[in-house]
Amino acid sequence: MPVYTVHAPALTDASIVATDRFAFVRDGFHFWAMVFGPLWLLSHRLWLALIGWIAALAAVDFGLKALGASGLAVLLANFLIALLMGFEAASLRRWALSRGDWRQLDIVVGDDEESAEQRFFDRWTVRQRGLANDQWATERGGPPPTRDIPGHAFSKPLPFTKTEIIGSFPHPGASG
Secondary structure (H helix, E strand, C coil), X not given: CCEEEEEEECCCXXXXXXXXHCEEEECCCCHHHHHCHHHHHHHCCCHHHHHHHHHHHHHHHHHHHHCCCCHHHHHHHHHHHHHHHHHHHHHHHXXXXXXXXXXXXXXXXXCCHHHHHHHHHHHHHHHHCCCCXXXXXXXXXXXXXXXXXCCCHHHCCCCCCCCCCCCCCCCCCCCC
16 A cells, blocks of 8 residues: 655644645655656656756766767666656655655555545544644654754754664674
């Protein structure tokens, strides 16, 4: 089942009421982004990503041709870049939304976007009727850190000390 992230404009309290502006971004591979990369970027208004895609593709093609690579090698490199675009398309949309002062409200699972919307709004309306009516809270914790925006509590990443280790490795400098 596809997983969707739900995003809403973050600047005003009135924007949380404008539920028709909520964006549902499906996670996973996007076939049309792989096949028609620049057109997909244009249709989703990802201008900076489009410029980056064009620059990366031109640099790779020029670099491979300058190194004397065959046409097959250039074609394979272009295919790998297209494949990467298919895998990272959702991340590019989420990145563009976070740059545009949108915040992630929730993560929801559904068979398609319509069922994901239904599931999200069922949970969301229950939370809105709660005693606290905290429209900024989510049940799974805060959204991922985005940028350092004054006044937004979620914009600063959590402090990470040099002694913390993720996984089952010992602390640095500890014996054995």
